[in-house]
Amino acid sequence: MASSTSSVITLEINGEKHTLPVDHRTTLLDALRERLDLTGTKKGCDQGQCGACTVLLDGRRAVACLQLAVAAEGREITTIEGVADGDRLHPVQQAFLDLDGYQCGYCTPGQICAAIGMIEEHAAGWPSAVTDDVRPEAGPPPLTADEIRERMSGNLCRCGAYVSIVEAVARAAGEAAAERRVTPAAEAEEAVA
Amino acid sequence: MTTVAPGTGTHAPSVGTAHTRVEGRDKVTGAARYAGEVPFAGLAYGWLVLSTVARGRIRALDTDPVLAMPGVLAVLDHRNAPRVDTDYTGLLGTPPDPTCAVFQHDRVPHLGWPVALVVAETSEQAREAAETLVVHYEQEPHDIDFTGGRPDAYPVDGHMPGVTEKGDLDAALVSSAVVVDAEYTTPEEHHNPMEPHAATARWDGGRLEVIDSNQGATWVVGELANLFSLDPASVRVRSEHVGGGFGSKGVRAHQVAAVMAATVLQRPVRVVMTRRQMFSLAGYRSPTAQRVRLGADADGRLRALEHRSVSVTSTVHEFVEPSAGVARVMYDADAHHTANRVVRLDVPTPTWMRAPGEAPGSFALEAALDELAEKCGIDPIELRLRNEPDKGPVSGLPFAGRNLAACFREGARRFGWADRDPRPGLRRDGRWLLGTGTAAASFPSGAAPSTASATAHPDGTFTVRISAADIGTGARTALTLVAADALRVSVERVRVRIGDSDFGPAMIAGGSMGTRSWSWAVTAAAGELRERLALDTDMPPEGITVRSDTTAAIGALTPAERHSFGAQFAEVAVDTATGEVRVRRMLGVFAAGRIVNPLTARNQLRGGMIWGISMALHEEAVRDRASGGHVGADLAGYHVATHADVPRVEADWIDDADPADPVGIKGIGEIGIVGAAAAVANAVWHATGVRHRGLPIRPDRVLSAAAGAPDA
Numbered sequence: 001m002a003s004s005t006s007s008v009i010t011l012e013i014n015g016e017k018h019t020l021p022v023d024h025r026t027t028l029l030d031a032l033r034e035r036l037d038l039t040g041t042k043k044g045c046d047q048g049q050c051g052a053c054t055v056l057l058d059g060r061r062a063v064a065c066l067q068l069a070v071a072a073e074g075r076e077i078t079t080i081e082g083v084a085d086g087d088r089l090h091p092v093q094q095a096f097l098d099l100d101g102y103q104c105g106y107c108t109p110g111q112i113c114a115a116i117g118m119i120e121e122h123a124a125g126w127p128s129a130v131t132d133d134v135r136p137e138a139g140p141p142p143l144t145a146d147e148i149r150e151r152m153s154g155n156l157c158r159c160g161a162y163v164s165i166v167e168a169v170a171r172a173a174g175e176a177a178a179e180r181r182v183t184p185a186a187e188a189e190e191a192v193a
Numbered sequence: 194m195t196t197v198a199p200g201t202g203t204h205a206p207s208v209g210t211a212h213t214r215v216e217g218r219d220k221v222t223g224a225a226r227y228a229g230e231v232p233f234a235g236l237a238y239g240w241l242v243l244s245t246v247a248r249g250r251i252r253a254l255d256t257d258p259v260l261a262m263p264g265v266l267a268v269l270d271h272r273n274a275p276r277v278d279t280d281y282t283g284l285l286g287t288p289p290d291p292t293c294a295v296f297q298h299d300r301v302p303h304l305g306w307p308v309a310l311v312v313a314e315t316s317e318q319a320r321e322a323a324e325t326l327v328v329h330y331e332q333e334p335h336d337i338d339f340t341g342g343r344p345d346a347y348p349v350d351g352h353m354p355g356v357t358e359k360g361d362l363d364a365a366l367v368s369s370a371v372v373v374d375a376e377y378t379t380p381e382e383h384h385n386p387m388e389p390h391a392a393t394a395r396w397d398g399g400r401l402e403v404i405d406s407n408q409g410a411t412w413v414v415g416e417l418a419n420l421f422s423l424d425p426a427s428v429r430v431r432s433e434h435v436g437g438g439f440g441s442k443g444v445r446a447h448q449v450a451a452v453m454a455a456t457v458l459q460r461p462v463r464v465v466m467t468r469r470q471m472f473s474l475a476g477y478r479s480p481t482a483q484r485v486r487l488g489a490d491a492d493g494r495l496r497a498l499e500h501r502s503v504s505v506t507s508t509v510h511e512f513v514e515p516s517a518g519v520a521r522v523m524y525d526a527d528a529h530h531t532a533n534r535v536v537r538l539d540v541p542t543p544t545w546m547r548a549p550g551e552a553p554g555s556f557a558l559e560a561a562l563d564e565l566a567e568k569c570g571i572d573p574i575e576l577r578l579r580n581e582p583d584k585g586p587v588s589g590l591p592f593a594g595r596n597l598a599a600c601f602r603e604g605a606r607r608f609g610w611a612d613r614d615p616r617p618g619l620r621r622d623g624r625w626l627l628g629t630g631t632a633a634a635s636f637p638s639g640a641a642p643s644t645a646s647a648t649a650h651p652d653g654t655f656t657v658r659i660s661a662a663d664i665g666t667g668a669r670t671a672l673t674l675v676a677a678d679a680l681r682v683s684v685e686r687v688r689v690r691i692g693d694s695d696f697g698p699a700m701i702a703g704g705s706m707g708t709r710s711w712s713w714a715v716t717a718a719a720g721e722l723r724e725r726l727a728l729d730t731d732m733p734p735e736g737i738t739v740r741s742d743t744t745a746a747i748g749a750l751t752p753a754e755r756h757s758f759g760a761q762f763a764e765v766a767v768d769t770a771t772g773e774v775r776v777r778r779m780l781g782v783f784a785a786g787r788i789v790n791p792l793t794a795r796n797q798l799r800g801g802m803i804w805g806i807s808m809a810l811h812e813e814a815v816r817d818r819a820s821g822g823h824v825g826a827d828l829a830g831y832h833v834a835t836h837a838d839v840p841r842v843e844a845d846w847i848d849d850a851d852p853a854d855p856v857g858i859k860g861i862g863e864i865g866i867v868g869a870a871a872a873v874a875n876a877v878w879h880a881t882g883v884r885h886r887g888l889p890i891r892p893d894r895v896l897s898a899a900a901g902a903p904d905a
Contacts, residue, residue, distance in 0.1 A: 025317045034316060039230035040223015042436070044387045045468040049828035052387055080223035093221040097213055100796045104665030105220030106387040106436030112221060149836040156828065158387045158437050159665045160800030160807075162839040 009073045013038065014082025022069045029053045031069035032079060040080035040109045044156070051155030054110035054117075055079050061117030063154075080109035083116060092116050092172040101168035103159030111155045115169045118151045119143075119176050143173050204681040207674040211792035212684065214670045216434070216663070225434045228406035229391035229465045236393070237266055238316040239454050239464040240323035241446060242309040243473060244301045247335035247821025248539045251299040251308055255327040259311060262325065264318035266458055270309040271296045275453050277420040283444075284412045284701070290510040290542045292474070293444045294420065296453070301330065302508045303541050304822035305473025310450045312462060335539040335821045339505050341376060341482025346503045346534040351513040353533075353550075357521060357587045360528030362486075365497035369488025372497075373564045377485065377557035378887040380813040382478040384546050385833060386664075388436020389468060390475055394451035395461035401428045405448055408438045409701030410694040411660045416444035417452060432692040438664040440545035440703060441475045472826035476544030477814065479504035479514040479535075481553045485561040488526075493569045493576045495526040500558055506535045507542040514543060516554030519867070522635050522756060523558065525586035539821055545703065547804055548863040551636055552870070556808075556888060559632035559871035564884065572615065573631055573875070574601045574760075585754040593753040594851045596784030597633060600760040603847050604631070604782035608762040618882035625766035627777075628880025632868035634759035638786065638859040639706045642744035643699035645714035647676065647722040650736045654686045657719060661691040661711045662702040666862055667793030668711065674789055675712045675858075679719035689715075697740075705757070705860025708789065710743070713856045717741035746855060757849075757864040759783035761802070761872035767880045769899065772892030774877055776806050779842045781869070784849035786859030794861055798844035801865020806842075807834035808866070809873035810889050 010019045011031065020035055029046070032038040032055075044052030046065045053064040056078035083090040092115045095101065102108040122143055127134040130150045131141045141147060148166050157165060219225035244251075256268045274296035279289050291297075295307045308328055313319035348355035366372055392405040401423060407413045410430040418425040435442065447464040454462040466474055481504050488497030502516035517531035533550075546552070566573040578598055584591055605611065613629055614620075620627040645659040657676045663669040669691055677684040690696070700710035718741035725739060762780040767773070781802050788794045811832040815824045824830065844865065851857055870888060878884050883898045 023315065023317045025321070030316060033230065037232055038223075039226055042227075042388070043229075043465075044389070045828050047468065047827060047829075049468075050387065080221075084222060089218075089221065096221050097217045100213065100792050102217075102220055102665075103667070103793075103796060103800060104387065104437040105216075105225055105434065106227060108220050109223045145841075149839070153835045153837040156387065156833060156835055158385055158439075158833060159797075160803030160834070160839070161796055162803060162834075162836050163799050163842050164796055166836065 007070055009070055011069065011072055011077060013077045014079060024070055026069045027065050028067040028069045028072045029064035032064060038079055038081055042106050042109055044107065051114060052107050052110040054114045054155060056113055056117055059120060061114050080113060083112065090116065091175045092169070095168035095172040099164050099168040099171065101161060101165040103161050107155060107157045111157065111165055114152060114155045115172065119173045122151065123180060143170070145170065207677045207684050208787065208789050212670055212674060212790050213792065214667060215673055216669055227388050227434050227436050228393065228404050228432060229463060231393060231404045233393060233395060233461040236461045236463055237312050237314060237458060238319040239310045239312045239450055239462050240319040241307050241450060241464065241470060242311060242323045242326050242328065243470060244304060244306040244308050246301055246330045246332045247304040247337065249301050249330045249332040251301065252329040252331050254309060259322045259326045262318065262322045264314035265311065265322045266314065267312045267454065268309055268326065269296055269450070269453055269457065271299050275456055277449065278422055279420065281419040283419065284415050289416060289420070289444065292509065292542050293446055293449050295446045295449050303473065303539050304820060305541060307446045307450065307474065310454055310464065312454045312458065337538050337540055337816055337818060337821045339480050339536065339538060341484065341503045343503065343536045346536040348532055348534045349511055349513040351515050351533065353515055353518050355513070356532045358530045362497055362499055362528040362530050365526065365528035366486060366488040369496045370491040371489045371565065371568045373485070373487040373561050373568060375485055375561055375564060375886055377483045377560060379481045379553040379556060380888060381480045382546060382808065382812045383472060383814055383831060384439040384441035384475060385471065385828065385831065386437025386439055386441060389466045389471055390442060390445055390447050391463065391465040392448040392451045393461055393463040394448070394455040396455060396459065399427065401452065403430045403448060403452065405430050405432050406435050407432050407442045408662050408664055408703050410662065410692055411698045412701045413444055413448065414694040417448065420449060421452060430694045432662055435662055435664040438702060439547045440549065446474050468828060469826050472814065472823050473541050476542065478546035479543040481514055481516050483516055483557040485557050487561055487565050489565055489569060491569065493565065493571045493579050495524055495580050497528040498524055498526040499530045501532045502554065503534045503536060505538050505540060505543065507540055508537050510542040511535065512543050514553065515550035516557065518550045519554040519635065520558055521587040522585065522754065523633060524580050525582035529586055547801070548636060548866045551863065551867045552808065555632065555634060555868045556870045556874065559868050560874050560886065563630065563875040563878065574605055574610065577601065577633055588754060590752055590754050593755045593854065594849060595758060596847060596849050597758040597760070599847050600758055600782045600784050604760040604762055604780055608780045610762070617879050622766065624768055624770055626769055626880040627764065627766050628876045628878065629762065629764045630872045630875025630879055632761045632871035632875060634761055634864055634868035635756045636705055636864040636867055638709065638755040638757055639704055640710045640713060640747050641700040641706055642742065642747055643710045643714040644697040644740065644742045645718045646696070646738055646740045647718040648736045648738040649722055649726055649732065651732045651734060654688065655680055655682065657687065657689045657715055658696040659691055659711050659715060660694055660696040660699040661707060663691060664702045666702060666707065666797060667790055668702065668708055670793060671708050671789040672711055672715050676715050676719045679716045680723050705863045707860065709856055709858045709860055712858050713743045713746065714741050716856065717743060757783060757785040757859045757861065759864050759868065761868040763872040763876045765873060765876040765880055767877060767895060772895035774810055774890055774895060776873060777840050779806070779840070781844045781865060783844065783846045783864055785846055785861045785864055786849050786851065787857040788846055789858060795844050797861055798865040799842045801863065802842050802844060802869045803834055803839050804866040805869020806838060806873060808888060809870035811838065813889050
């Protein structure tokens with residue numbers, strides 16, 4: 001029921017519509033975790049500093065703790081529960097699993113969602129702070145280990161699994177690039193191996 | 194009746210081969226549920242209210258307006274909370290930190306002390322009500338001023354004696370050709386596991402059940418049973434997945450507050466710390482002020498070694514950061530004096546944090562060794578090799594393996610140490626000055642009594658149960674490999690269940706003792722089960738279960754100095770214009786017993802080394818003298834290393850087999866951080882010619898040091 005402090009909203013999450021009443025103070029993160037039992041999105045700091053709650057909003061990475069649930073209506077929300085293709089893991093998930101790109105696992109859903117979003121951003125030509133040539137016509141720079149590190153720095157891993165996370169992202173990005181038939185990221189994987 | 198074949202002689206060992214984590218799929222799909230994520234019908238949410246003064250008394254709490262707010266169910270404070278008993282000694286042989294015994298009196302011993310718990314139907318309601326609660330204090334002057342020179346510091350025995358002394362230190366220093374006398378400081382550091390502390394408590398058929406994030410389920414059961422005067426058998430704690438711990442996840446305010454509220458309200462209550470609350474409720478590593486005096490002959494052989502450390506503790510509980518302990522293992526001298534002292538201030542109680550003692554202690558000691566190498570004109574590795582003791586410098590006990598020299602030899606070869614010009618401040622790459630550094634590492638390899646069970650099922654599979662905790666170490670996977678080898682079957686036939694106090698007493702995930710202790714118990718149970726199956730293959734429908742208890746076996750160990758060792762190497766670049774220090778590469782070579790799972794072991798060792806980078810360059814919790822609380826108590830104010838701070842970090846190991854050891858496995862959770870910060874600091878000296886004896890090596894410190902240094 002709608003009131004001065006709550007509204008009924010419909011959220012589209014992982015391709016499914018969920019209609020629920022929410023307190024206007026409820027963040028997207030708490031709506032996912034406490035109301036919809038989608039606990040794969042993690043709460044590490046609740047103030048946008050750690051990246052553990054990273055989800056994809058209309059395909060772009062965003063921290064769910066700094067997003068009010070009522071403001072997420074009409075957006076396409078993808079959480080860690082929605083990135084696999086049925087039983088087939090997303091290539092980023094598979095690379096994290098194979099290369100041990102985690103330890104405790106708590107930052108992992110955020111790292112994976114961030115990596116998926118980051119690979120797309122890179123492919124779309126977005127430069128980073130370590131990109132040498134930022135002219136639009138230069139196209140995407142090689143996704144080196146340094147590029148991955150820079151672009152993933154919004155996601156903390158206190159266990160310190162960074163080396164294998166970067167290896168996993170490089171491998172998955174290389175596979176994605178091969179599919180797109182653009183510059184392969186093999187160089188990045190080699191650089192961190 | 195079904196018959197089942199136990200493992201045959203053709204079984205290929207699993208231990209020593211790389212295996213992805215058995216719970217890996219759950220972790221990468223978000224299916225793994227952590228403590229705050231298990232749903233309960235009728236769940237209520239508790240929100241802790243912390244003191245805003247550093248010392249004083251609670252005069253009043255205006256609870257009435259809060260109780261009238263929407264959804265608010267209760268406010269617990271010192272006037273109405275259930276009483277708890279703190280007069281006991283816990284599993285680890287210490288009395289509880291009274292910080293976890295919340296709401297028992299009106300005293301406030303530090304800023305951020307829990308003064309109330311607000312419980313409401315939703316977390317939004319609980320949070321707003323908690324923030325609305327007005328608490329009146331009778332404020333008293335506080336003292337948070339930590340320095341190494343405080344006259345009120347006194348020696349404390351923690352898990353080791355506070356003071357050790359042999360020989361005449363002054364005489365040995367006077368007769369030494371070369372003397373290093375330096376003071377080193379490390380700041381207050383916080384664990385900050387990614388998963389905040391969380392607990393859900395409920396009463397279920399006369400049993401207290403707590404879903405919790407901790408480093409030892411039976412440990413927490415013991416503490417809660419003591420605190421609430423319950424039969425331990427009537428308490429069950431489960432912690433299936435734990436989002437990091439690093440020493441901070443024992444019994445703390447949140448579990449106790451959740452149990453109190455669940456008892457009062459008779460419904461499930463969840464209490465989760467906020468990131469900011471963790472800075473005053475979750476423990477931390479004390480700042481240290483350390484003085485190291487080394488006296489040596491011209492050839493670098495030590496005659497005198499003094500290592501004295503001062504750390505802080507709270508006014509309510511005595512905890513010592515035993516930084517001088519590492520000298521008792523690493524180096525010998527005719528005169529050898531070490532002391533760990535504490536000063537009591539109006540701050541929260543510190544606690545164990547990854548390599549307590551060794552992490553800050555090795556920074557001071559290994560930096561001092563580097564200074565001695567410079568003064569003697571001896572290569573830092575050669576200096577260490579010349580000072581290898583043949584027995585425990587303080588204990589006099591033999592070493593059960595000391596492969597430090599082999600670590601240095603292998604590390605030096607791989608790092609390219611032989612080509613190093615020892616002179617500082619000579620190498621440049623554009624605006625960057627480059628340098629390399631090294632340091633030694635050691636960490637005790639202990640074991641504690643544990644129990645386990647192993648069950649053979651009629652379908653040919655096995656279940657092993659042990660109250661172990663996988664806080665990211667890969668313990669669940671490691672124990673699966675260990676059990677498979679003891680049963681001589683493939684890992685696919687073995688299921689290991691952990692994180693449940695009903696599985697019986699076991700060591701916690703701490704002190705780098707978890708995997709060693711648990712493997713011992715699992716091997717004993719699974720090995721005996723295999724023998725039973727070999728004799729009698731008639732399998733009842735419920736299967737055959739064998740239990741183990743390692744108490745007697747561990748008690749029968751001959752006394753020895755048991756440690757892991759390692760050699761750390763770092764290359765850094767220092768920006769002379771901005772003062773920024775970047776680690777360019779790091780290598781650690783370790784002697785850490787039999788490595789169970791190379792995939793996860795390498796990751797964990799690297800994680801420790803990355804903690805060393807973070808400790809050397811980033812981490813520092815700053816307290817405001819006026820309020821007594823932190824400035825910027827969050828992950829924006831307290832920097833931990835992120836992706837861009839971490840270069841190529843390599844960790845590897847040498848053969849460190851000990852056939853005389855019943856398990857052969859040592860812990861690897863802590864050795865990786867030991868010496869890592871010293872290697873970075875020594876590399877910064879090699880790059881710039883400036884010694885940084887205070888961590889972290891911030892840009893402003895690099896710049897101001899360079900301004901005063903002729904060669905930088």
